Amino acid sequence: MAITKEEVLDFIENMTVLELSVFVKELEEKFGVTAAAPMAMLPTAATGAVAEAPAEQTEFDVILSSAGDKKIQVIKEVRTITGLGLKEAKALVDEAPKPVKQAISKEEAASIRQKLEEVGAVVEIK
Numbered sequence: 440m441a442i443t444k445e446e447v448l449d450f451i452e453n454m455t456v457l458e459l460s461v462f463v464k465e466l467e468e469k470f471g472v473t474a475a476a477p478m479a480m481l482p483t484a485a486t487g488a489v490a491e492a493p494a495e496q497t498e499f500d501v502i503l504s505s506a507g508d509k510k511i512q513v514i515k516e517v518r519t520i521t522g523l524g525l526k527e528a529k530a531l532v533d534e535a536p537k538p539v540k541q542a543i544s545k546e547e548a549a550s551i552r553q554k555l556e557e558v559g560a561v562v563e564i565k
Contacts, residue, residue: 496545497544497545498541498542498543498544499542499543499544499545499547499548499564499565500538500540500541500542500543500548500564500565501538501539501540501541501543501548501551501552501555501562501563501564502536502537502538502539502562502563502564502565503517503531503532503535503536503537503538503539503555503560503561503562504535504536504560504561504562504563505535505536505560505561506532506533506535506559506560507558507559507560507561508559509558509559509560510532512558512559513532513555513558513559513560514528514529514532515528515558516554516555516558516560517531517532517539517555519554520539520540520551520554520555521539521540539551539555539562548564549564552564
């Protein structure tokens with residue numbers, strides 16, 4: 440008469456933790472296996488193989504690359520965006536490539552870029 444799987448499970452279910460531990464060791468020795476869960480191969484910081492997920496950029500810089508042909512309109516727009524005086528805004532435009540605004544949100548950077556490109560400037564966001 441063969442023993443059913445249910446009978447084996449009932450037998451194991453009624454064991455104490457100590458009896459179950461001994462039983463598992465006996466099964467491992469008899470069949471040459473291990474009941475331990477395989478460890479995931481996780482690189483450690485000591486090996487230098489840890490690949491950190493790149494942090495998502497949250498701050499952006501708007502860089503005026505060139506004023507284009509409408510320099511006066513670009514100066515006016517730079518003044519509006521930055522609050523600089525005429526002399527400072529003109530210097531910023533003349534010395535392009537220069538940052539117009541730094542460490543701002545992606546949305547604000549996109550808005551500034553659009554305003555400057557509408558008046559003929561060449562702008563990049565970094």
